[in-house]
Amino acid sequence: MHRKPLNGRLSRGCQICCLAASLVFGIPARAQPQPEPEVWGCLLYASNDQASGELPASLSRYYQRLHENLGYSAFRVVAQGETALKPGQENWLKVGNDIKVLLSSAGRTDRGEYTMTLKVFDGGKPLVETQARVNKGSPLFIRGPAWHAGQLVLAVMVES
């Protein structure tokens, strides 16, 4: 009775496992192209007005922290906009008529976070320039000028 040598059987088993692993790991990796991320901007009106609206769903989990840090209990969406974040280019995010954000991506860290420069303009006048490291789904808030009985707050987020 002839049987294959043990190391022959082992190497065949290893080949099958490697093939299976490469198929399972390789196909999804190849099937998912890396699209350019979208950056979403949202101008909020923060106030203590009881009749005010609600935060959009993507920001709703930050309500408590915004309330604690800004001192307002109600947040209403005033304007919002979206743009693609193309690396190596200047990307304009227009939020409402006057608020514009110039976004420049400096690439991604090895943990998948985006390093970018944001220049916020109010009616053509530069307000603030900032460099930030953000990941998808983490909004950066900028508290702006007073407006009506409250304040304008800009949220900028790379969408997940």
Add this chain to the structure above:
Amino acid sequence: MKTFEEKFTAWLDGNLRGEDLRSFENDSMRSEKEEFHKLKNLLRENLKGCEMEHPDFFNSQVMAQIERERASGLRRVRTWFGVPRFAWGGVFALVIGSALFFTIIPRSQMRDPRSDYVAEVLKAKTADPNIKATVDNQKDITIIKLENLDKATPEKAKKSDH
């Protein structure tokens, strides 16, 4: 050249000749030889091969056992679900399971959304020296607070939803 053990054995058997034989001929060696012969005779007298009863039956039983083992060995090889195949099947299932776990299950949704919040302001500066930018970097929220801004006019922020 013979070793001492070879010469000694040859001497005990009476096969040593010449100079080698003379080197062994002394009283102590002779008494050794006598002891050896006594032991040899004793063993010869007492250790006798025993005759097996029904030797054909015994041989047939041994042969039947060999045949049974050979047949069971063949069955083991031909069986699809052998132990090695089960082992490799387990390894294969483990690899597939791990691969699916890491590639298909969206683990980010299983975590607390606040735990992976990253919005770190590295630098913030204002164009107008009268406007002050304060960065409030917290664990689960980051706010840049601009101060000394003029109050926005009521028509400033007009709605232009996407």
